[in-house]
Amino acid sequence: MLEVYWICFSGGVLFALVTLIVGDILGDFLGGFFHSLSMDHLDVLQPMVLVGGITVFGGSGIMLNQYTHLEPVSAAIVSLVISSLVSIGVYFSYIKPMKNSENSTGFSMKDLVGKIAEVTVPIPVEGYGEVVLKAGAGNTNQIAGNLDSVEIPSGTRVVVGKEIDGILYVFRYE
Numbered sequence: 001m002l003e004v005y006w007i008c009f010s011g012g013v014l015f016a017l018v019t020l021i022v023g024d025i026l027g028d029f030l031g032g033f034f035h036s037l038s039m040d041h042l043d044v045l046q047p048m049v050l051v052g053g054i055t056v057f058g059g060s061g062i063m064l065n066q067y068t069h070l071e072p073v074s075a076a077i078v079s080l081v082i083s084s085l086v087s088i089g090v091y092f093s094y095i096k097p098m099k100n101s102e103n104s105t106g107f108s109m110k111d112l113v114g115k116i117a118e119v120t121v122p123i124p125v126e127g128y129g130e131v132v133l134k135a136g137a138g139n140t141n142q143i144a145g146n147l148d149s150v151e152i153p154s155g156t157r158v159v160v161g162k163e164i165d166g167i168l169y170v171f172r173y174e
Contacts, residue, residue: 001072005061005079012055046095053087107135109163112142116159116173119144123152123170131158131170147171 061079064070070078115133123129123146131144146152147161147169158170 001076002062002065005058005065008054008058009062010058012051012058015051016055046091049087049091049095052090053083056086057083107140109142109166109168111135112160112168113163114160116157117142117144117168117170119152119154119156119158119170122154123158125149125151128167131160131168133160142168145169 057079060082061075064075064079065072068075112133112135115135117131117133119129120132120141121130123131123144125146125148128143128145129152130141132139132141134140143166144158144160145167148171152158152170152172157173159173160168161171162169
């Protein structure tokens with residue numbers, strides 16, 4: 001059983017070193033494989049959780065075998081419990097928070113009503129120009145119409161009053 005522990009431990013350490021040295025290349029090569037495993041409902045199958053658990057299983061098995069008088073089956077069970085706890089800890093302390101911290105660039109046009117924007121292309125009294133405003137995790141440029149009865153020059157701060165058919169209708173921000 002000691003050989004199995006050493007293989008698991010050595011494989012995990014080797015994977016960590018290779019990932020550290022050529023992580024981008026390996027990530028591109030194995031990304032499709034792990035991505036197919038890690039569907040939205042199976043985030044626990046992330047490489048960090050799987051390989052980390054296998055490495056901890058091997059390391060704890062070696063330590064239990066060397067420094068305790070447990071029977072091989074008992075040592076394997078304890079090692080499996082330890083690796084499961086560490087994997088759960090890695091998942092909830094690193095993987096899940098990192099997934100939740102991802103920013104979305106998606107937004108709804110209806111969400112832009114009431115936001116402050118800046119005119120980038122002058123908006124005539126009857127016609128369209130362009131505004132830039134913060135939406136989601138970034139900025140977006142949108143076609144804008146005029147709610148005021150005067151031309152709105154570039155650089156003017158405006159408020160989005162309404163949205164109709166994908167066009168934002170704005171008025172001066174005062």
